[in-house]
Amino acid sequence: MVSEVSSAAAGNWSRDVYNALKEQGVSVVGFVPDGGMKEIIELCLADKDMKTIALTNECEGPTLMAGCWLGGVKGCLILQSTGVGNIINAASMSEVCQFPFLALVSWRSSWAEGNRWQVPMGLRCQDYFKMAGFHAMQVNEPDDAGPSVAAAVEEAYNTLNGVGVFFSQRVMGVKRFLR
Amino acid sequence: MSDKHTLYTLDRRVIVKKLLDGQDEMPVITGLSSASYDSVAARSADHPLNFNLHGALGGAAMVGLGLAMAQPEKRVMVLMGDGDVLCGLGSLATLAISGAKNLSLAIFDNGIFGETGNQLTATSQCVELGDVAASCGTPIARTVDREDQVDDAIKDLLHGEGPVVINFKVSPKHPGHLAKTRDGVLMKLRFRKALLGHS
Numbered sequence: 001m002v003s004e005v006s007s008a009a010a011g012n013w014s015r016d017v018y019n020a021l022k023e024q025g026v027s028v029v030g031f032v033p034d035g036g037m038k039e040i041i042e043l044c045l046a047d048k049d050m051k052t053i054a055l056t057n058e059c060e061g062p063t064l065m066a067g068c069w070l071g072g073v074k075g076c077l078i079l080q081s082t083g084v085g086n087i088i089n090a091a092s093m094s095e096v097c098q099f100p101f102l103a104l105v106s107w108r109s110s111w112a113e114g115n116r117w118q119v120p121m122g123l124r125c126q127d128y129f130k131m132a133g134f135h136a137m138q139v140n141e142p143d144d145a146g147p148s149v150a151a152a153v154e155e156a157y158n159t160l161n162g163v164g165v166f167f168s169q170r171v172m173g174v175k176r177f178l179r
Numbered sequence: 180m181s182d183k184h185t186l187y188t189l190d191r192r193v194i195v196k197k198l199l200d201g202q203d204e205m206p207v208i209t210g211l212s213s214a215s216y217d218s219v220a221a222r223s224a225d226h227p228l229n230f231n232l233h234g235a236l237g238g239a240a241m242v243g244l245g246l247a248m249a250q251p252e253k254r255v256m257v258l259m260g261d262g263d264v265l266c267g268l269g270s271l272a273t274l275a276i277s278g279a280k281n282l283s284l285a286i287f288d289n290g291i292f293g294e295t296g297n298q299l300t301a302t303s304q305c306v307e308l309g310d311v312a313a314s315c316g317t318p319i320a321r322t323v324d325r326e327d328q329v330d331d332a333i334k335d336l337l338h339g340e341g342p343v344v345i346n347f348k349v350s351p352k353h354p355g356h357l358a359k360t361r362d363g364v365l366m367k368l369r370f371r372k373a374l375l376g377h378s
Contacts, residue, residue: 089234093234097367098364
C-alpha cells in the first residue's frame with residue numbers, strides 16, 4: 001500500500017516530553033492531534049493517572065485548563081499550529097484572569113512543509129503567542145524537547161501566563177505527501 | 180420553532196434559585212450575561228464559589244469540565260444561555276465523552292441573544308439542545324419546558340450520574356442586570372481560596 005509517511009527524528013524525544021509532563025505534575029491533557037505528536041498523546045492516553053481527552057476544537061483547551069486551575073490541577077493542550085488560530089478568544093481568559101495556559105504545538109511549515117494549507121498559521125502561530133503576551137519557545141533539536149517542556153510547565157504555572165512550546169518538523173518529522 | 184418545544188415560559192431566576200438553594204459549597208461556573216446574573220440573584224454578587232465568564236463565549240462548559248476533572252468528588256454546576264452553548268456546540272460532544280460523573284450543565288434557552296438586541300438564536304428555529312446533548316450520548320440529557328418537570332430536572336442536575344445536560348425553555352423576558360465584579364483575577368483568587376484553602 002502506498003501511503004504518506006512521516007520521518008521523525010531519532011531518539012526518545014516524545015517519551016522525554018511525556019516524562020517532563022509527569023515530573024511537573026501535569027495530570028489533564030486535552031488534544032486535537034497532529035501526526036508529529038502521536039507518540040506523546042499515546043503515552044498520555046495509556047497513563048491511568050492522567051486524564052487525557054480528545055477535544056472537538058482547540059478553543060476548548062484554554063478554558064479546560066482554566067477550570068483545572070480553579071480546581072488546583074495542572075493541564076496541558078496539545079495541538080497543531082493551525083489550531084492556534086482557534087484558541088485566540090478563549091486564551092484571552094489567561095490574559096484577563098491570569099490563568100496558566102500551557103500549549104505543546106506541532107509547528108507545521110517549520111521545515112520542508114508539503115501542504116500549502118499549513119503555511120499561513122505555521123508562519124503566524126508564534127506571533128500570536130507574542131501578541132498575547134505569552135512566551136513562545138522553539139524546539140529545534142530532539143534533545144531539547146524534554147527540558148523545554150519541563151521549563152515551560154514551570155514557567156506557565158509559576159507566572160500564571162501562557163507558554164507555548166513549538167516543535168519543529170526537524171524534531172517531529174516531515175510528512176511527505178503523494179503527488 | 181421546534182416542533183417539540185414551543186413553550187418559552189419558565190422563569191430562569193426561579194429555577195436557578197431553587198437549584199442553588201442550600202448548595203453553598205457547590206462550585207458554579209456561568210457563561211455570559213443572564214446566566215451570570217441568575218447566579219448573582221440566587222447567591223449574591225460576592226459568593227466565592229461563583230466564577231462568571233464575561234467573555235470567551237462558549238467556554239463556560241469547558242471551564243466546568245476542567246474543574247470537574249480536577250475535583251471528581253464535587254458536583255460542578257455550569258449555567259449557560261442558549262447562544263453561549265451554540266457558540267461552543269462541540270463541547271456537548273466533549274462533555275459526553277468525558278465521563279465526568281460530577282458535571283452538570285443547565286442551559287437557559289430563551290431562543291434569543293438577549294444582551295444584543297433579541298436576535299433569534301438557532302434554538303428558536305429547529306435546533307433542540309436537549310436532543311443534541313442526548314444524541315451525543317450524554318447519560319442524562321433532555322429539554323424541559325413545563326413547570327411540573329422542573330423539580331425532577333433539578334434533582335438530576337444535583338444528583339444524577341453525569342454528565343447531565345438539562346435545557347430549560349425559559350421566558351425571553353429579560354430578568355434584569357445586577358451589579359457584580361468583572362475582575363477575573365479577583366474571582367479566580369477567591370474561588371480557589373474557598374475551594375482549595377489557598378489562592
